[in-house]
Amino acid sequence: MKVVTGVxxxxxxxxxxxxxxxSLQSRGYEVFNLGVNTYLEEFIDAxxxxxxxxxxxxxxxxxxxxxxxxxxxxxxxxxxxxxVFVIGGNLSVGEGDESEIVPRYKEYxxxxxxxxxxxxEGLDIIDNYLKGNTKIKIPMPKDLK
Amino acid sequence: MSLLQRDxxxxxxxxxxxxxxxxxxxxxxxNASKDLFIAHKFKTNKGKTLVQPRGGFPTYDKMYSLYExxxxxxxxxxxxxxxxxxxxxxxxxxxxxxxxxxxTETDLLNGYPxxxxxxxxxxxxxxxxxxxxxxxxxxxxxxxxxxxxxASGVFEIEGGPITYILPYSKNFPQDKAFLYWKHVERVCAKxxxxxxxxxxxxxxxxxxxxxxxxxxxxIQIAEMMLSLEEGVKSFSVSFSQTGSLNQDLVTSxxxxxxxxxxxxxxxxxxxTINLVYHQWMGAFPRDKFKSDSLIDAGAMIAGMVGADKIIxxxxxxxxxxxxxxxxxxxxxxxxxxxxxxxxxxxFVDEEEEENLTNEVDEIFEAIFNxxxxxxxxKVFNSIKNGIIDxxxxxxxxxxxxxITVRDDNSNIRIYKKGKLPISEKSFKYEQSKINLGSxxxxxxxxxxxxxxxxx
Numbered sequence: 001m002k003v004v005t006g007v008x009x010x011x012x013x014x015x016x017x018x019x020x021x022x023s024l025q026s027r028g029y030e031v032f033n034l035g036v037n038t039y040l041e042e043f044i045d046a047x048x049x050x051x052x053x054x055x056x057x058x059x060x061x062x063x064x065x066x067x068x069x070x071x072x073x074x075x076x077x078x079x080x081x082x083x084v085f086v087i088g089g090n091l092s093v094g095e096g097d098e099s100e101i102v103p104r105y106k107e108y109x110x111x112x113x114x115x116x117x118x119x120x121e122g123l124d125i126i127d128n129y130l131k132g133n134t135k136i137k138i139p140m141p142k143d144l145k
Numbered sequence: 146m147s148l149l150q151r152d153x154x155x156x157x158x159x160x161x162x163x164x165x166x167x168x169x170x171x172x173x174x175x176n177a178s179k180d181l182f183i184a185h186k187f188k189t190n191k192g193k194t195l196v197q198p199r200g201g202f203p204t205y206d207k208m209y210s211l212y213e214x215x216x217x218x219x220x221x222x223x224x225x226x227x228x229x230x231x232x233x234x235x236x237x238x239x240x241x242x243x244x245x246x247x248x249t250e251t252d253l254l255n256g257y258p259x260x261x262x263x264x265x266x267x268x269x270x271x272x273x274x275x276x277x278x279x280x281x282x283x284x285x286x287x288x289x290x291x292x293x294x295x296a297s298g299v300f301e302i303e304g305g306p307i308t309y310i311l312p313y314s315k316n317f318p319q320d321k322a323f324l325y326w327k328h329v330e331r332v333c334a335k336x337x338x339x340x341x342x343x344x345x346x347x348x349x350x351x352x353x354x355x356x357x358x359x360x361x362x363x364i365q366i367a368e369m370m371l372s373l374e375e376g377v378k379s380f381s382v383s384f385s386q387t388g389s390l391n392q393d394l395v396t397s398x399x400x401x402x403x404x405x406x407x408x409x410x411x412x413x414x415x416x417t418i419n420l421v422y423h424q425w426m427g428a429f430p431r432d433k434f435k436s437d438s439l440i441d442a443g444a445m446i447a448g449m450v451g452a453d454k455i456i457x458x459x460x461x462x463x464x465x466x467x468x469x470x471x472x473x474x475x476x477x478x479x480x481x482x483x484x485x486x487x488x489x490x491x492f493v494d495e496e497e498e499e500n501l502t503n504e505v506d507e508i509f510e511a512i513f514n515x516x517x518x519x520x521x522x523k524v525f526n527s528i529k530n531g532i533i534d535x536x537x538x539x540x541x542x543x544x545x546x547x548i549t550v551r552d553d554n555s556n557i558r559i560y561k562k563g564k565l566p567i568s569e570k571s572f573k574y575e576q577s578k579i580n581l582g583s584x585x586x587x588x589x590x591x592x593x594x595x596x597x598x599x600x
Contacts, residue, residue, distance in 0.1 A: 012315070014539040015354060015596065022548065023589045036539045037315050119593075120586050 001130070002052035004043060006034030007089075009067045013060035016089070016119070020058060023123055029054075040067055048079050054130070056086045062093035065104075072109035084130065088114030088122055149331055156288050161236040161260050170296040173268070175339045182341035183222055183277035183301045184379035187419050187453055190221075194422075194447055194483050195454040197279060198472050201226030201256035203246040205266060208257055212274050214469040218477040222454065223274065225299055227282040227290065228256035234286055236260045255466065256282075260289065264296035271298035279346070283309050285317040286325045288332075295336055301344040301381075302333060305368035306521070307528070308348035311538040319528060319542050323521040327375060334376030342378040346421060349383035353426035354537040354596055355549045357557050358387065358396040359504035359567070363533060365400060366407045366505070367512070367524050373413045374520060380416060381454065385423035386443050388598050389555040395497040397422070397450035403505055411520075422452035424479075429462035430600050436460040437478070439599055444479040448486030455479060500574045504567045508532060511566035531564030550588065551595040552578040560588065 003024055007017050014036050021033045032050050034042060040057075047055050057068065064087060074080055087110045091101050098115045105113040112129060114122045157165040179185045186195060198215060201224065202208050212223055230239035239258040246253045259267060271278050279301040280294045287309075291302055306326035310317055333343040347368040349361055365382040372380055382404050387393050397420060404418045424443035429436055437460050447455040459467040459475040467475075511532050515523040527533045531544030538545070546563025559565070559575040581587050 012539055014352075014537055018537055018545065019589055019592060021545070022592070023586070026586070026588065033545075035315060035541060120589065 001029055001054065002032065002050050003029045003054040003056055004032045004034065004046045004050060004052045005056040005058070006038040006043060007036045008038055008040065008043070008057050008059050009061070009063035010037055011059060011061045011063055012036045016058060016060060019119060020056065020123075023119065024056075027123065027127065040071065044074050044077075044080070047083055048077075051079075053082060054084045054086065054126070056088070056126070058087070059089040059091060062090045062096075064089065064091055065093075068105070068110075069108045072107075075109050084112070084126075085110045086112040086114075086126060088117060091115045149328070149335070152288075152328060153292065153332065157292055159236070159260075159289055161240065162289070162293070163263055163265075165264075165292070165296070170264075171336075171339065173298070174295065174336050177298060177300075177340055178272070178275055179341060180275045181271065181277055181298050181300055182344075183279065183454075184344045184417065185341040186221070186277055187344070187379070187417065192451070194452050195221035196457060196476055196479050196483070197222035197454055198224055198457045198459075198476050199226055199281060200224050200467070200469070200472050201228070201281070203228065203243050203252050203254035203256070203258060205262060205270065207252070209270055211469045211472070212270065212276075214473045215476060216274060216276070218473045219480065220276065220473075220476050222301070223276050223278045225259070225278050225280050225294070226256040227280070227284070228254035228258050229283075230254065231256070231258050231260055231290065232282050232284045234284070234289070252466075259293050259297070264293045267293075267297035267299075277301060279303060283313050285310055285314060285322050288325055288328050291329050291332055295332070295343065300341070301346060302329070303346045303348055304329075305345075305347045306371065307364050307368055307524070307533075308351060311528070311535045311540050311543055312348075312350075312352045313539075315539050316541050319540070320525055323371075323525055326371070327521065330372045330375035330377055333372075334378075337376070337378050342417075344379040344381060344419070345372050345377050346381035346419075347372075347383055349421070350385035350423050350426040351535050352537040353385055355551075355557055355592065356536055357547075357549050357559055358384070358392060358399070358501055359508060359559075359565075360533065360535060360547070362396065362400050362403060362501070362505045363508045363512075364535075366404055366509070367520075367533075369404055369418070370407055370411050371521055371524070373408055373416050374411060378416045379419070381419040381421045383421035383423060383456075385426040386446060387557055388425070388427070388551070388595075389557070390446060391494065391497065391554060392556045393422075393446050394450060394492050395494055395501055397452070398492075399498055399501045399505065403502065407509070419453040420450070421454045421456065422447040422450060423456045424458040425599055426458075428597060428600055429458070431463045433460040436462060440475060440478065441482055444482035445486060447479075448483050449489055449492065451489075455483070500571060504571045507567045507571060508565065532566055534563050534565060548588070548592075550579060550581065550591045551598065553580055555598065557595075 242253040278299045306322040459471040461467040461471040534544040534547035548561040
């Protein structure tokens, strides 16, 4: 399955981005990693261009809220209607309350929201979510070697 | 007028430069005190490791008192770290932030805005302290900055077209960087004929995140060759503490040996090659006592590898920009430790040295076999096609297929080689050291653990 990922906004934190890339590949996904400093429009263009079924945006410096709050506007687009939208990382600048942050991002248009979650646990949840999503065929994780 | 001189005049007619006087600057360099040249200090300082901290503040006064503090602890080389607006050639923003820093007495820049301060002012400070100053920046296009640095009496220039791009930038065009740095090398070479040579230094730490020694060495030597090709006569290759004592010792030996071999290969035998060691550049512990231990260990390794210079960190590393007191304390401690380490016996690990030498030679063979007509194009193509691959580089040109993990002795090993053209034998050697379970998550867990090895 194809996944587009990257770090949103003016955020150069590359380490977690590379770890997400490696982890997704080891779980059998075909990854299109746009890297750091990526704008929402670039993510959307890449999803359409690659016909990906998952968009996984991450943020470390907490700027995501400013950059992603209008995601729902794009969801009317026909080529995006089956896409699963995921966001994770530090989702607020400074201290934030998870019970308030998660519903807010769901209103912006995200299906799955991870605030300061463990990377591998988060990916397990995504795997399971996609398995339950009947519109999508699930890849079998293949071993790294 | 030469093409180089015409380019220099265009670059120096920048609105933020106050009337650059070429003849006066040439005269200044010609008659400058030998004590300002680190190249001179390297030659006359037989066997001792020079100590250089990091640091830079926006205002003249704070920079001056930082240097004063360092001189109290008998620093060997002073740093001039440049602010990030200047690094991106945004002199307008740097000017505004400098003015605000002066008015409000708070530091609104993360370094010294050399262009805005000007070379006449900066030269007063540099010549007053009469100690070598090293320019630390991270600038892709440093053509203007380097002119003003040399005009100020700063006779060591750090950086290079690869080491200041791949770790720092997402999309600055790599080919442009090669051409801009070619210009910088020519300017340095030109000034090097007037007095002692200007020393160029490459930035070996790269991303400081699980970079395997063969990649570090290949990039160090590539930048060295590109610099020597243009006539630079004094060059420092560098690397940072890997997190494995053994790997540091092996890296230093192979780097020194191969730097000389490849200098000769391009027909250069009259340049001085120095070795610089960076203390741990990865994430620091938040416990200041543990930081002290890490800094001590780094100093000890610098002594063991016989580094010509060590660049220090401070116990405040995990908490932001260090104060001048923290910084001076680090210099003082490192000098104290180095002073204990005299007459260290030579260290040999033939198997590791042979493997690392082979890997570097194998990568260079592929670089030299590229069909391009000039060295910089060969290196550029090799970055583009993944022959050179830097783990955790944010740059879009980087191949990102190379994956490394630590072995049981904390050595960085190649787990997936991507397009790295190392032989089957070399790759097998790397693989034989790795000890991971069969769980597909284990490599990611291992990498997370390995990055945080000093926490």
